[in-house]
Amino acid sequence: MARGCAFLGSDTAILCGAMSWVSERNLVAAMSNSGGFGVIACGAMTPELLDAEIAGTKALTSKPFGVNLITMHPDLFALIGVCEKHGVGHVVLAGGIPPKGSIDAIKAFGAQVIVFAPTLALAKKQFRGGADALVIEGSEAGGHIGPISTSVLAQEFLPELAAEHVVFVAGGIGRGDMIAAYLEMGAAGVQMGTAFACASESIAHPDFKKAFFRAKARDAETSVQIDARLPVIPVRALKNKGTEEFAAKQREVALLLDQGSVDMGEAQLQIEHYWAGALRRAVVDGDIENGSLMAGQSVGMVTAEEPVADIIARLMRESEAALTRR
Incomplete structure (x- = not known):
């Protein structure tokens, strides 16, 4: 996980997937404070709401965290400006191909840009266009998904990209054994959402x-x-x-x-x-x-409410045990 940790500035290269209404200041701060990497889900927020959410998150953690922006948001560039105002270190562009100038606008204030790509050709194009890291997300994931499974995407993308680029794998990951498998294939880390949606710190009902x-x-x-x-x-x-x-x-x-x-x-x-x-x-x-x-x-593997720190610790124990057995 060394490359992923260095890129994120976290102790473990486990990103919390941005889940609207769930990935707000409490869960994001808990994720970062526990050694993972929290990501605020901007979703349909106005720039004013995002401004308040970032400020609220910074009040709860001094660790790095990111902001997920939807590319089709009509106020995308204003939201990028809010991220610049707060010195956000990582911005995730999700929901479609980043519009012209958006990656440059983020990189202009020194933030790292994380993108999604449904095809290998598009992934390479986005890296050429300035993206710093990629999330490949399979159809097992929750929320908005593509048609291809995580295991197939990993086999297609990682051999081509992992040597030169930071790539995170997402979708259907519920145990540390699977994290270990993707790390062995060259992934720099993983993104998980469902596993943390019901954490003790999650405000979900x-x-x-x-x-x-x-x-x-x-x-x-x-x-x-x-x-x-x-x-x-x-x-x-x-x-x-x-x-x-x-x-x-x-x-x-x-x-x-x-x-x-x-x-x-x-x-x-x-x-x-x-x-x-x-x-x-x-x-x-x-x-x-x-x-x-x-x-x-992976929802079938979520069976009880646990603190974020305990979930991360268990995932890391399982991952290390799997690698040790190998």
């Missing part, structure tokens, strides 16, 4: 956490695209009434497209705002029937 504890891997299903003209990134979440409501939301937005009431960019933003609201209902309000319970397939 008790009923949200109980839903995770009851769930098995097969309960974390991907959303269905209703209309081929409306490209919707699939989302993996625990199946409930909210899953069905999303199908209805897609039909509603598709109708607005038909009527010419919105363009494609606005349609996609409406979908993102739907997820933000649905997530809030589940995470904050505890409405586990109608809210969105975004979870990766």
Whole structure:
């Protein structure tokens, strides 16, 4: 993990995946204070809200942490400015190809840029464009996902990129044995979200956490695209009434497209705002029937509420034991 730790400035190269409403100051600070690397999920926040969240996180930790920004956010460059104001050291650009000038704007104030890429060609292009590190995230992950499994992506990307670049692996990782396997393949570290969503320090509602504890891997299903003209990134979440409501939301937005009431960019933003609201209902309000319970397939390995420090310590023990056996 040495390369990953050096890049992040943390004791272990375990990033906490940015989960809207969950990855806020309390979990982020706990993650960084425990030797991992916390990442604030900006999601649909305004620049003013992000400003307050970063300040609140800095009040809870003096350790490095990052900020995850959604590339399609209409105020992306203002949000980058907020990160510059606070001297954020790492910015994660997620949800699509970074728009022109965004990577340069982040690097201009000395921050490291972490990106996602669904294909090897795009990953290489982003590194040429100035990205400092890459997260390859497989379809086993929770939230917005691509179509390819983590194990296949790792076999495709790591032999080509790991020698020269910092690459983190994400999706379906629940035990240290799997961390060890990806490190052996050349990964600099891993990103995990589901494993930390129900940590003691997570502000998620008790009923949200109980839903995770009851769930098995097969309960974390991907959303269905209703209309081929409306490209919707699939989302993996625990199946409930909210899953069905999303199908209805897609039909509603598709109708607005038909009527010419919105363009494609606005349609996609409406979908993102739907997820933000649905997530809030589940995470904050505890409405586990109608809210969105975004979870990766590793949810079956989340069985109890534990402090972040204990989760990280267990993962590291398992990883070291696996490497020692080898």
